[in-house]
Amino acid sequence: MDLIELKNLQKTYHLGEVDVPVLKGISATVARGELVALMGASGSGKSTLMNLLGCLDRPTGGEYWLEGREISGLSARERARVRKQTIGFVFQSFNLLPRTTALENVMMPLTYSAEPLSERQMRERATALLSKVGLGDRVEHHPSQLSGGQQQRVAIARSLVNRPRLLLADEPTGNLDSRTSVDILKMFQDLNRTEGITIILVTHDPGVAHHAQRIIHIKDGLIEDGEAFAPEHEPPAVGGGRP
Amino acid sequence: MKLLRTLKTALRALRRNVMRAALTTLGIVIGVAAVIAMMEIGNGSSAAIQRTIASMGANNILVMPGTAASGGVSFGAGSVMTLTPEDADAIAQDCPAVGAVAPVVRARTQVVNGNRNWVPMFIYGTTPSFLDVRDWTQMAEGAAFTERDVRNASKVCVIGQTIVRELFGGESPLGRELRIQNVAFTVVGVLNPKGANMMGMDQDDIVVAPWTTIKYRVSGASLGNVNQSAASSQSSTTVNTLNQIYPNSQQNLYPVPSSTQQADTPQPVRFANVDQIISAATSPAQIPAAIEQMTTLLRERHHIRAGEPDDFSMRDMTEMTKAMSSATSLMTKLLLAVAMISLVVGGVGIMNIMLVSVTERTREIGLRMSVGAEPGDILRQFLTEAVVLCLIGGAVGILIGRGCSYLVRIVLHWPTAVSVGAIIAAVVVSASVGIVFGYYPAWKASRLDPIEALRYE
Numbered sequence: 001m002d003l004i005e006l007k008n009l010q011k012t013y014h015l016g017e018v019d020v021p022v023l024k025g026i027s028a029t030v031a032r033g034e035l036v037a038l039m040g041a042s043g044s045g046k047s048t049l050m051n052l053l054g055c056l057d058r059p060t061g062g063e064y065w066l067e068g069r070e071i072s073g074l075s076a077r078e079r080a081r082v083r084k085q086t087i088g089f090v091f092q093s094f095n096l097l098p099r100t101t102a103l104e105n106v107m108m109p110l111t112y113s114a115e116p117l118s119e120r121q122m123r124e125r126a127t128a129l130l131s132k133v134g135l136g137d138r139v140e141h142h143p144s145q146l147s148g149g150q151q152q153r154v155a156i157a158r159s160l161v162n163r164p165r166l167l168l169a170d171e172p173t174g175n176l177d178s179r180t181s182v183d184i185l186k187m188f189q190d191l192n193r194t195e196g197i198t199i200i201l202v203t204h205d206p207g208v209a210h211h212a213q214r215i216i217h218i219k220d221g222l223i224e225d226g227e228a229f230a231p232e233h234e235p236p237a238v239g240g241g242r243p
Numbered sequence: 244m245k246l247l248r249t250l251k252t253a254l255r256a257l258r259r260n261v262m263r264a265a266l267t268t269l270g271i272v273i274g275v276a277a278v279i280a281m282m283e284i285g286n287g288s289s290a291a292i293q294r295t296i297a298s299m300g301a302n303n304i305l306v307m308p309g310t311a312a313s314g315g316v317s318f319g320a321g322s323v324m325t326l327t328p329e330d331a332d333a334i335a336q337d338c339p340a341v342g343a344v345a346p347v348v349r350a351r352t353q354v355v356n357g358n359r360n361w362v363p364m365f366i367y368g369t370t371p372s373f374l375d376v377r378d379w380t381q382m383a384e385g386a387a388f389t390e391r392d393v394r395n396a397s398k399v400c401v402i403g404q405t406i407v408r409e410l411f412g413g414e415s416p417l418g419r420e421l422r423i424q425n426v427a428f429t430v431v432g433v434l435n436p437k438g439a440n441m442m443g444m445d446q447d448d449i450v451v452a453p454w455t456t457i458k459y460r461v462s463g464a465s466l467g468n469v470n471q472s473a474a475s476s477q478s479s480t481t482v483n484t485l486n487q488i489y490p491n492s493q494q495n496l497y498p499v500p501s502s503t504q505q506a507d508t509p510q511p512v513r514f515a516n517v518d519q520i521i522s523a524a525t526s527p528a529q530i531p532a533a534i535e536q537m538t539t540l541l542r543e544r545h546h547i548r549a550g551e552p553d554d555f556s557m558r559d560m561t562e563m564t565k566a567m568s569s570a571t572s573l574m575t576k577l578l579l580a581v582a583m584i585s586l587v588v589g590g591v592g593i594m595n596i597m598l599v600s601v602t603e604r605t606r607e608i609g610l611r612m613s614v615g616a617e618p619g620d621i622l623r624q625f626l627t628e629a630v631v632l633c634l635i636g637g638a639v640g641i642l643i644g645r646g647c648s649y650l651v652r653i654v655l656h657w658p659t660a661v662s663v664g665a666i667i668a669a670v671v672v673s674a675s676v677g678i679v680f681g682y683y684p685a686w687k688a689s690r691l692d693p694i695e696a697l698r699y700e
Binding site for chain 1 (some may be wrong): 248249252255259260282556606607609610611612613614615616618620693694697
């Protein structure tokens with residue numbers, strides 16, 4: 001079963017009298033364990049699609065199946081629950097809490113999780129994740145004391161702390177230099193291969209998109225070329241090949 | 244568990260900007276401190292005022308004999324003789340709400356010393372506890388007469404300042420004599436000045452003597468005639484014979500009844516009645532209890548059956564107690580108003596900063612929502628921050644307020660009294676200020692759209 005299945009997904013913004021159709025019918029699938037890049041120029045609708053995929057917004061038409069559940073009709077509360085149980089976000093601008101240590105930043109999502117964790121368990125899990133992204137010695141640093149790449153790694157650790165099945169990365173390397181970008185992208189590939197987390201990279205940069213197994217091109221709210229569907233024959237866990 | 248987590252998150256958020264949190268809560272701190280300090284100082288002074296008013300006789304209760312009526316014509320309060328000194332003793336023994344009680348026999352006549360004379364406003368025959376009832380035990384000179392003087396009907400008296408001035412020209416009257424109705428009284432004490440009472444009557448214009456002396460030696464012949472010179476001018480028209488030893492003694496207005504007449508109209512046995520009984524409740528609040536206890540006791544002693552009217556009446560100083568309670572409640576209300584204003588001002592400050600904080604932390608809110616915070620979580624978090632701020636402010640305010648009232652007591656020597664009610668009220672009010680004024684910003688935060696919030700610059 002596919003992790004994500006989109007059927008004729010539409011999103012139209014109502015700006016006063018004018019209807020602005022941003023997504024005009026997207027149909028696509030993403031299988032479990034895939035590393036997919038979502039590519040398109042700015043204004044193509046990729047950010048809107050990413051908001052829909054991340055359950056931050058609801059579509060105006062079509063169906064969105066996530067883990068076999070149709071979720072386009074959920075209320076704000078129910079979508080928040082889906083987000084905390086299933087999805088992790090990595091943003092272009094990191095979005096770390098200022099004047100808060102790396103550890104507390106990583107622990108923050110656990111505050112809202114349904115899992116009844118003790119303070120010590122939360123601390124242990126966050127520390128383990130920080131070591132995993134290579135920041136085991138920066139646990140007590142504030143974001144202002146970290147470089148861009150380190151901040152993004154803290155953000156990745158934070159996105160993983162609720163053990164999501166789907167990781168959405170919105171231009172994760174947009175604010176980083178090219179060397180650091182490669183490190184971050186390698187980290188996504190590792191996570192995809194070793195943990196089996198499904199990752200969707202949203203980018204406009206072909207160099208970034210090439211790190212993915214499959215690229216979905218979006219133009220003017222429609223899918224441009226034919227790689228929209230997950231290949232049936234490829235078993236997800238094994239498929240981690242680089243282009 | 245969840246509450247603890249929310250509390251921790253709130254504390255963490257506040258710690259990120261300690262200076263701003265401190266300034267935000269300053270309004271609450273000042274408000275609560277002012278309330279606490281004023282309440283403690285106000286409580287202290289109102290207790291002092293209450294003591295002062297009580298010394299004016301606010302807790303006094305007057306027991307008067309009942310009303311005689313004949314053929315539909317009432318003779319007014321005090322026209323029957325039903326109260327006895329034994330009633331006063333029984334009240335002192337059996338009524339716990341009554342602090343002191345004294346029987347009073349009144350007279351109104353001329354007082355003479357040498358070539359000066361004067362008609363005092365009050366000539367009271369009573370017991371030494373009269374001075375306890377009136378809170379007048381401090382003597383300017385000498386001492387009060389004793390119970391023994393009462394039993395012996397001793398010719399001693401205690402006089403007020405006005406009498407000293409009028410009869411003795413300001414000299415010390417101790418040990419000297421004055422004559423009331425030709426009975427010579429030795430002055431044993433001089434009362435402290437008390438001034439006019441609420442009706443403007445001079446309370447220092449008083450002679451206090453044992454009630455037995457006044458009743459048996461003076462009053463019997465005095466009530467009918469205030470002006471002795473008028474009486475003596477009457478008597479001067481009659482022939483001054485030898486059997487009239489005292490030229491000023493009163494004339495018999497009516498012919499002396501013959502023995503036959505006396506046998507036909509037997510006189511009732513005279514029992515020692517008093518004109519009134521004056522008592523003081525242990526505190527102004529005890530007045531209703533004291534009245535009830537005394538009524539029950541006197542009805543029993545006077546053998547009044549259920550349903551029959553009392554043969555006595557009681558009066559308390561309603562006007563004074565009202566004045567006292569209104570003074571106290573006015574003070575409390577005033578303080579409450581000031582407190583409310585300062586707390587509302589503080590609350591508006593909290594709301595202001597919380598709104599700024601929500602705007603400033605829009606991205607953070609968006610982030611928290613994207614990692615799965617539900618609108619309720621966000622609402623709770625900001626509300627908790629506001630309440631925690633207010634409670635901390637309240638706690639600091641209580642400490643500062645108590646410190647201020649302590650300083651006032653030490654430095655200015657004003658009376659202060661700890662007000663537990665004010666402390667509890669301060670905590671409750673500051674928490675509710677946090678909820679009321681923190682709700683709108685928190686609600687606003689919880690209604691943010693996560694996408695907009697994340698994109699907010």
